[in-house]
Amino acid sequence: MKTDFIRKPLSLPSEAWINEQLAYYGGPAVIPEDSRKTTFPSITKEDIVQMLVSIQQSPEAVIDEFTEKYRSYVGANYAIATASGTSSLHLALVGVGVQPGDEVIVPAFTFIATAQAVVAAKAIPVFVDIDPLTYNLNPALVEQAITARTKVIMPVHVHGLPADLAQLRALADKHKLRLVEDASHAHSASIGGQLCGSIGDGAGQSLMADKNFPVGGEGGIAFFKGREDYERALTFLQETGIDYRMSWIAAAFGISQLDRLPYYDAIRARNASYLTNILAQTKLFKGPHVPVGHKHSYNMYRIKLDPEAAGLGDLPDYQVKEAIQELASSEGVFAREWQNVPIPGHLPFQNRKGFGRGYPFTLSERKDFGYHIDHFPETLKMLRSTLTICRELRSPIEYERIAAYALAFQKIDANPAIIRELVLQNTAAKKSYERDARLG
Amino acid sequence: MAHTTIITAPEKVTPVIKKEQYFSLSFVLSRVLNSGVIMSIEKNESELKGLEKSIGKLTQSKYVSLFNSYTGAVHAALWGQDIVHGSLTRLEGASEQDQRFVNWLGVGLVTDSEVSQGFEKVTVTWDNLSRIEQELLPKLQQSPVLVLDFTELGFGPCASISVNDESVWTKAERLKIFGAFDLKTMWTQEEAEPDIQPGAQFNYRLSPLVAACVKLSLLRRNSSHED
Numbered sequence: 001m002k003t004d005f006i007r008k009p010l011s012l013p014s015e016a017w018i019n020e021q022l023a024y025y026g027g028p029a030v031i032p033e034d035s036r037k038t039t040f041p042s043i044t045k046e047d048i049v050q051m052l053v054s055i056q057q058s059p060e061a062v063i064d065e066f067t068e069k070y071r072s073y074v075g076a077n078y079a080i081a082t083a084s085g086t087s088s089l090h091l092a093l094v095g096v097g098v099q100p101g102d103e104v105i106v107p108a109f110t111f112i113a114t115a116q117a118v119v120a121a122k123a124i125p126v127f128v129d130i131d132p133l134t135y136n137l138n139p140a141l142v143e144q145a146i147t148a149r150t151k152v153i154m155p156v157h158v159h160g161l162p163a164d165l166a167q168l169r170a171l172a173d174k175h176k177l178r179l180v181e182d183a184s185h186a187h188s189a190s191i192g193g194q195l196c197g198s199i200g201d202g203a204g205q206s207l208m209a210d211k212n213f214p215v216g217g218e219g220g221i222a223f224f225k226g227r228e229d230y231e232r233a234l235t236f237l238q239e240t241g242i243d244y245r246m247s248w249i250a251a252a253f254g255i256s257q258l259d260r261l262p263y264y265d266a267i268r269a270r271n272a273s274y275l276t277n278i279l280a281q282t283k284l285f286k287g288p289h290v291p292v293g294h295k296h297s298y299n300m301y302r303i304k305l306d307p308e309a310a311g312l313g314d315l316p317d318y319q320v321k322e323a324i325q326e327l328a329s330s331e332g333v334f335a336r337e338w339q340n341v342p343i344p345g346h347l348p349f350q351n352r353k354g355f356g357r358g359y360p361f362t363l364s365e366r367k368d369f370g371y372h373i374d375h376f377p378e379t380l381k382m383l384r385s386t387l388t389i390c391r392e393l394r395s396p397i398e399y400e401r402i403a404a405y406a407l408a409f410q411k412i413d414a415n416p417a418i419i420r421e422l423v424l425q426n427t428a429a430k431k432s433y434e435r436d437a438r439l440g
Numbered sequence: 441m442a443h444t445t446i447i448t449a450p451e452k453v454t455p456v457i458k459k460e461q462y463f464s465l466s467f468v469l470s471r472v473l474n475s476g477v478i479m480s481i482e483k484n485e486s487e488l489k490g491l492e493k494s495i496g497k498l499t500q501s502k503y504v505s506l507f508n509s510y511t512g513a514v515h516a517a518l519w520g521q522d523i524v525h526g527s528l529t530r531l532e533g534a535s536e537q538d539q540r541f542v543n544w545l546g547v548g549l550v551t552d553s554e555v556s557q558g559f560e561k562v563t564v565t566w567d568n569l570s571r572i573e574q575e576l577l578p579k580l581q582q583s584p585v586l587v588l589d590f591t592e593l594g595f596g597p598c599a600s601i602s603v604n605d606e607s608v609w610t611k612a613e614r615l616k617i618f619g620a621f622d623l624k625t626m627w628t629q630e631e632a633e634p635d636i637q638p639g640a641q642f643n644y645r646l647s648p649l650v651a652a653c654v655k656l657s658l659l660r661r662n663s664s665h666e667d
Contacts, residue, residue: 218645247508
């Protein structure tokens with residue numbers, strides 16, 4: 001039988017591992033090669049039974065049950081289940097009134113779907129740099145990007161850390177703009193107890209397989225605060241004929257998974273807190289900054305590197321990052337790049353083909369769209385000097401695994417001379433954004 | 441007051457799956473759920489590849505691309521042939537939904553027979569499934585792109601395009617966020633197809649769970665009784 005059951009338990013962690021030889025040079029890996037797999041989503045008997053129940057119902061009833069259940073969990077007023085996160089963002093944008101040629105402000109650091117959803121709404125994405133601490137859209141830079149064509153500010157709760165919605169709301173109100181959340185990483189994340197997805201005028205959220213709340217491969221959901229916006233989104237679907245419907249199979253999976261979401265959230269929060277506390281004791285590594293009152297959902301966990309504190313400040317930051325990535329990987333911890341080029345540097349924004357013949361970019365009077373990556377120094381700096389743990393921490397991993405991750409970073413931290421040696425050997429290393437753009 | 445709704449595509453009423461198919465479909469869904477990460481962007485996703493192969497055989501086509509909706513497949517059929525915003529095309533027997541969607545894409549519809557037919561389409565249903573080869577036969581040579589719509593089988597929106605021209609397929613895959621070429625770039629770290637660049641991209645990726653059900657239905661299309 002084909003199964004994803006993990007058959008080999010990890011050894012109980014020991015601090016003695018920190019002083020062992022690095023795996024890169026032949027020492028024992030903190031996580032042995034045959035024990036590195038993590039699984040998420042966890043499929044349980046509840047998922048199977050729900051599928052057996054749902055198959056006997058009408059597709060509409062299953063989707064309706066899921067939509068209502070999750071809408072109520074998030075605390076949004078209105079919801080439309082969709083086939084993907086991108087389509088949910090598209091619907092959120094047209095729902096709040098985005099028209100062809102309007103401008104929508106988005107962060108330069110996100111997944112490409114944020115900006116492609118703007119193009120799908122036939123609007124122009126205007127990219128703004130990120131805050132150096134949170135890596136979210138920097139409200140201090142948003143105001144100077146607002147023009148007479150701006151209609152929406154669309155922050156992204158990157159990795160699951162809520163963006164500064166209070167400041168962005170103030171800006172939106174001041175300039176009579178709408179606020180739309182891209183909550184694709186932020187299931188159960190909150191500000192002051194209010195869940196992401198329910199705070200803006202509209203929101204889109206991905207429910208695909210690599211999210212904290214996945215619904216059987218692909219799915220999404222759009223949320224609206226006002227009835228008028230919600231109805232505008234429904235009218236758009238009718239008028240265009242576009243089919244963004246979610247499959248009932250995804251909805252059935254969502255119904256059973258939602259019951260266990262708080263449990264998985266709690267494990268992720270526990271593990272992230274454990275890792276952040278250990279990293280704080282190292283020179284080289286620092287966990288994510290979480291502002292007071294914000295609840296991070298840790299869809300991804302971005303680690304900030306501080307070469308200077310480890311006596312490596314004379315070396316190029318991106319080369320230090322690459323050396324650490326190599327060492328971590330050989331210890332069995334997949335800390336990697338997630339995004340390597342700011343989104344405006346990706347091909348669809350460089351060539352601006354859009355729907356063909358440059359539409360909707362041709363609706364803009366801009367000569368310069370501001371898509372050169374040099375306009376986003378904080379994003380570039382972040383890409384040079386951070387590494388991300390993705391599925392390996394998103395999964396509800398056991399104590400011994402998160403402890404092993406922490407020990408691996410401690411082991412690397414204890415070996416700055418070897419990092420220096422690797423940097424000096426690897427003279428061919430390039431900055432991530434000098435390579436071709438990848439989507440993840 | 442809070443409210444939710446489900447999206448109903450115009451002119452389509454999704455039928456309920458027939459009772460005699462509950463067991464085999466439940467079994468296949470359980471098997472896929474149990475087999476690991478259900479991810480349409482996984483390099484080795486076998487359900488999607490399996491469905492592509494079945495459709496390729498059925499339509500006698502070299503290349504197949506899957507979509508999470510009929511309109512996604514229509515978009516790809518046109519985009520793959522460079523019928524884009526500002527272009528004209530002809531769609532004989534276009535439904536109201538076809539007309540509205542193509543209009544939204546910015547593509548003009550004409551009746552002039554000098555203009556080539558944009559694509560041929562076949563809707564696959566439980567009623568025509570067992571004689572689908574005969575249904576397809578007259579359509580195979582009529583247009584370089586054949587759209588199959590599987591939505592009425594009841595697993596959720598699902599469609600495909602079948603083509604023999606690799607460049608049409610390449611462009612169609614380029615329309616999908618994390619389609620075949622974005623995926624290659626992920627693994628190789630190099631842009632997979634720099635000459636055929638993406639423009640607007642949509643997430644038209646199909647869930648492997650839906651693909652598994654459609655594939656099973658196609659494979660068992662000639663069985664009169666199920667389990």
